[in-house]
Amino acid sequence: MENPRLFLVAGILLAGFGVVAAVLQGDDDGKQFVYSGFTGSNVSLSLDGTAVVTPSGLLELTNGTAQLSSHAVHRTPLSLRSSSPGGGVRSFSASFVFGIIPPYPDQSGHGIVFFVGKADFSTALPSTYLGLLNRANNGNATNHIFGVELDTIQSIEFKDPNDNHVGIDVNSLESVAVHPAGYYDDETGGAFRDLLLISGKAMQVWVDYESVSTEIRVFLSPLKNGAKPSTPLVSARRNLSEVLVDPAYAGFSSSTGTLRSRHYLLGWSLAIDGPAPLIDIGSLPKLPQFGFGAKQALSNVLLEIVLPIVTAVLVLSVVAVVILVVRRRSKYAEVREEWESEFGPHRFSYRDLFLATEGFKSKTLLGFGGFGRVHKGLLPKSKLEVAVKKVSHGSRQGIKEFVAEVVTIGRLRHRNLVQLLGYCRRKGELLLVYDYMPNGSLDKYLYGGKDDTLDFLDWAQRFRIIKGVASGLLYIHEDFDQVIIHRDIKASNVLLDADMNGRLGDFGLAKLYDHGADPQTTHVVGTMGYLAPELARTGKASPLTDVFAFGAFILEVTCGRRPVELSMDDGRLVLVDWVLEHWHTESLLEVVDARLGADYDYDAEEVVLALKLGLMCSHPLPGARPSMRQAMQYLEGDMPLPELTPTQMMQSEGLDSFIQLSEPSSGTISGLSGGR
Numbered sequence: 316m317e318n319p320r321l322f323l324v325a326g327i328l329l330a331g332f333g334v335v336a337a338v339l340q341g342d343d344d345g346k347q348f349v350y351s352g353f354t355g356s357n358v359s360l361s362l363d364g365t366a367v368v369t370p371s372g373l374l375e376l377t378n379g380t381a382q383l384s385s386h387a388v389h390r391t392p393l394s395l396r397s398s399s400p401g402g403g404v405r406s407f408s409a410s411f412v413f414g415i416i417p418p419y420p421d422q423s424g425h426g427i428v429f430f431v432g433k434a435d436f437s438t439a440l441p442s443t444y445l446g447l448l449n450r451a452n453n454g455n456a457t458n459h460i461f462g463v464e465l466d467t468i469q470s471i472e473f474k475d476p477n478d479n480h481v482g483i484d485v486n487s488l489e490s491v492a493v494h495p496a497g498y499y500d501d502e503t504g505g506a507f508r509d510l511l512l513i514s515g516k517a518m519q520v521w522v523d524y525e526s527v528s529t530e531i532r533v534f535l536s537p538l539k540n541g542a543k544p545s546t547p548l549v550s551a552r553r554n555l556s557e558v559l560v561d562p563a564y565a566g567f568s569s570s571t572g573t574l575r576s577r578h579y580l581l582g583w584s585l586a587i588d589g590p591a592p593l594i595d596i597g598s599l600p601k602l603p604q605f606g607f608g609a610k611q612a613l614s615n616v617l618l619e620i621v622l623p624i625v626t627a628v629l630v631l632s633v634v635a636v637v638i639l640v641v642r643r644r645s646k647y648a649e650v651r652e653e654w655e656s657e658f659g660p661h662r663f664s665y666r667d668l669f670l671a672t673e674g675f676k677s678k679t680l681l682g683f684g685g686f687g688r689v690h691k692g693l694l695p696k697s698k699l700e701v702a703v704k705k706v707s708h709g710s711r712q713g714i715k716e717f718v719a720e721v722v723t724i725g726r727l728r729h730r731n732l733v734q735l736l737g738y739c740r741r742k743g744e745l746l747l748v749y750d751y752m753p754n755g756s757l758d759k760y761l762y763g764g765k766d767d768t769l770d771f772l773d774w775a776q777r778f779r780i781i782k783g784v785a786s787g788l789l790y791i792h793e794d795f796d797q798v799i800i801h802r803d804i805k806a807s808n809v810l811l812d813a814d815m816n817g818r819l820g821d822f823g824l825a826k827l828y829d830h831g832a833d834p835q836t837t838h839v840v841g842t843m844g845y846l847a848p849e850l851a852r853t854g855k856a857s858p859l860t861d862v863f864a865f866g867a868f869i870l871e872v873t874c875g876r877r878p879v880e881l882s883m884d885d886g887r888l889v890l891v892d893w894v895l896e897h898w899h900t901e902s903l904l905e906v907v908d909a910r911l912g913a914d915y916d917y918d919a920e921e922v923v924l925a926l927k928l929g930l931m932c933s934h935p936l937p938g939a940r941p942s943m944r945q946a947m948q949y950l951e952g953d954m955p956l957p958e959l960t961p962t963q964m965m966q967s968e969g970l971d972s973f974i975q976l977s978e979p980s981s982g983t984i985s986g987l988s989g990g991r
C-alpha cells in the first residue's frame with residue numbers, strides 16, 4: 316500500500332477544486348476511518364470484480380449480473396495486534412450501511428459479507444460462497460478470516476436457518492452463530508422486529524469485537540439516525556487472536572448466483588480500540604430505484620403518495636355523494652304529518668312537482684298569483700298539464716285546518732271552478748296543484764292593451780264568463796255540502812279554459828292569510844274595490860261579501876275598467892259610483908267598454924241587466940244584495956230584475972269613506988292588494 320497521506324493531500328486538493336472529494340476521514344493508519352458515501356474512495360479502497368463506485372457515491376458491489384462476485388477492501392491493513400510481544404487481537408468496532416436491490420420482490424441472492432482477515436480471494440467462488448471461500452477451503456483454519464454474513468439464500472450445506480439471516484462466520488460459511496434478520500426495537504421496549512434484507516431499503520449493521528471477553532456482537536437496524544440497538548441480533552464468543560493473522564484487512568465480499576441482485580454499500584466506518592466512528596447518515600447517497608427497486612419505489616409511491624390521494628379522493632367522493640344525497644333529499648324534502656294520511660290521495664310528492672316544473676325554473680313561470688308564484692308543469696307519470704302554485708306560509712298554525720279546507724276544495728267539482736287536484740307541503744311552503752288553464756286569466760283580456768296578441772272578448776263571451784262565474788259561486792255557496800266562501804273574486808282570479816269558459820280559481824287562499832303567521836299583520840285580505848264595506852269593518856267574510864265582489868267583477872267585465880282607477884282629474888275613479896252616476900242620468904250605456912263597439916254591437920238589454928245587477932250586488936248594505944241563486948236567476952232571465960229606483964241604490968259611501976279613512980298619506984293601502 317502506498318503512502319496514505321499523499322492520497323489525503325490529493326483528496327484535499329480535489330475538494331479545493333470543488334469536487335466532492337474522498338469522504339475518508341481520520342488518520343488512515345489502519346486504526347480508524349469513516350466513509351459517509353464512497354465518492355473518491357478508490358484512493359483508499361481496492362475494488363475488484365463488479366465493484367464500482369457510482370457517480371452518486373454508492374459502492375456498488377454487484378451490478379445485476381449473475382454468478383459474479385466482488386470485493387471492496389480498505390487498502391491499509393488494520394493495526395489489529397497490540398504492540399506488546401505476542402499481543403492478541405485488539406477490540407474493534409465496525410459499522411456499515413448497506414442496501415440490497417432484489418430482482419424480484421421475494422427473491423435475491425446471495426448476499427454481502429463484512430470480513431476482517433486475509434484478503435486473498437483468488438480462489439473464492441461466487442454464489443453460495445459469497446465470494447469469500449470455496450468448496451475446498453470452507454471451514455479450513457488456514458483461511459484466517461472472520462466475517463459477518465448478510466445472507467439472502469438458504470444454503471442447506473451451511474445449515475442456514477432461512478433465506479434472510481445474519482451470521483457470524485469464522486473461517487467457514489457455516490456460521491458459529493446465526494439469527495434471522497431483525498432487531499430488538501428499543502422504542503418498543505426491546506420487542507423483536509423482523510427485517511427483510513432484500514427490502515431495497517438501507518439498513519445499518521454494527522460489528523463489535525471485545526478482546527477481553529472475546530465476544531463478537533452484531534447489530535442490525537433499519538437506517539434511522541444511526542442509533543445502535545442496545546441488544547445485539549446475534550453474538551458469539553471467539554478468541555479472534557487465534558483466527559486472524561497479520562496482515563489483516565477489513566472489507567466486503569459480495570456475490571450473485573442465478574439471481575441478478577444488486578448489493579450496495581452506502582457508508583462504512585471502523586475503529587480499533589473504540590466505537591466505530593459515526594457515519595454521517597444525512598450525507599449518504601441514495602439507493603438506486605431500478606429493476607425491482609423501481610417497482611418497489613413505485614409501490615412505495617403508490618403506498619405513500621397515491622394511496623393517500625386515492626383515499627382522500629374516495630373519502631371526498633363519499634362525502635360528496637352523501638352531501639348530494641342529503642341535498643337531494645332536502646331538495647325534495649316535504650313536511651308530511653300523521654293527520655295528513657287521511658288526505659292521502661290529494662297529496663303530491665314534491666319530487667314529482669319539482670320534475671313537472673323543471674325545478675320551478677323561471678321559464679315555467681306562468682305568473683304571480685295572489686299569494687305566490689304559479690308555475691306550469693307536466694306531471695311525470697300522468698302527463699297531465701297542471702299549474703302549481705307555491706304559497707309560502709310562515710307558521711304551521713292553522714295549516715291543518717287549511718289543508719283540510721284544501722282537501723274540501725279539492726272535492727269541489729264544477730265546470731266553472733278551476734279544479735284543485737291536490738297539494739304538497741314543505742317547510743314554510745304549501746304547493747297547490749290545479750288544472751292547467753291554457754287561456755290564462757281574464758284580466759289580461761280586459762286590460763291587455765299592451766298585448767295585442769290576445770283575442771278581444773266580445774260581449775257574448777263576456778256575458779258567458781259572467782254567468783259562468785255566477786254559476787261557480789252559486790255552487791260553492793249553496794249547492795255544495797258545505798258553504799264555501801271564495802274571498803277573493805276578481806278578474807285576475809277568473810281563468811279561462813280551452814273553451815274560453817270562465818273558471819274561478821284561488822279559493823280560500825285569503826283565509827290562509829287570515830290565519831296569519833304573524834298576529835301583528837293580521838289584516839283583511841281582499842282586493843280594493845272588491846271589498847265589501849262590512850268586511851273591511853269587521854273582517855268577517857260571508858257569502859254576501861263574495862256577492863259584493865261579484866258585483867264589482869260584473870262592472871269590471873262590462874265596463875272594461877278596474878273597480879278603482881286613478882284618473883287625471885279627481886285622482887280616483889270608483890267604478891261603482893261612476894256607473895251609479897250614469898244610471899242616475901240614464902246614460903248607463905256610456906259606461907260600457909268602448910271596445911265593445913261604438914255601433915252598440917252588443918245586446919244592450921243584457922248589458923243593462925249586467926250593469927244593474929252589478930250595482931245591486933255591490934250595494935253597501937249586505938241586506939240589499941241578492942243571493943247568488945237570485946243573481947243567477949236574473950242573469951239567466953228566469954226572473955226579471957226588480958225595478959230599483961236610483962234612490963234605493965244608495966251611494967256606495969261606505970266604500971268611499973273606507974278608502975279615504977284607511978289610505979295612508981303615501982297612497983298605499985295597507986292590507987289591500989291593488990285592484991287589477
Ligand SMILES: *[C@@H]1O[C@H](CO)[C@@H](O)[C@H](O)[C@H]1NC(C)=O
Nearest residue numbers: 355356357358359360362368
Ligand atoms: C479513482 O478514480 C478517479 C476517477 O474516477 C481516477 O481518475 C483515479 O485514477 C482513481 N484512482 C485510483 C487509485 O484508482
Ligand SMILES: *[C@@H]1O[C@H](CO)[C@@H](O)[C@H](O)[C@H]1NC(C)=O
Nearest residue numbers: 364365366377378379380383
Ligand atoms: C457488471 O459488471 C460486469 C463486470 O464488470 C460487466 O461485465 C457488466 O457489463 C456489468 N453490468 C452492468 C449492467 O453494468
Ligand SMILES: *[C@@H]1O[C@H](CO)[C@@H](O)[C@H](O)[C@H]1NC(C)=O
Nearest residue numbers: 451452453454455456457458
Ligand atoms: C486446509 O487445511 C489443511 C491443513 O489443516 C491444509 O493442508 C490444506 O491445504 C488446506 N486446504 C486448502 C484448500 O486450503
Ligand SMILES: *[C@@H]1O[C@H](CO)[C@@H](O)[C@H](O)[C@H]1NC(C)=O
Nearest residue numbers: 403526527528529554556557
Ligand atoms: C486469546 O488467545 C490468545 C492467543 O492464543 C491468548 O493469548 C489470549 O489470552 C486469549 N484470550 C482470552 C480472553 O482467552
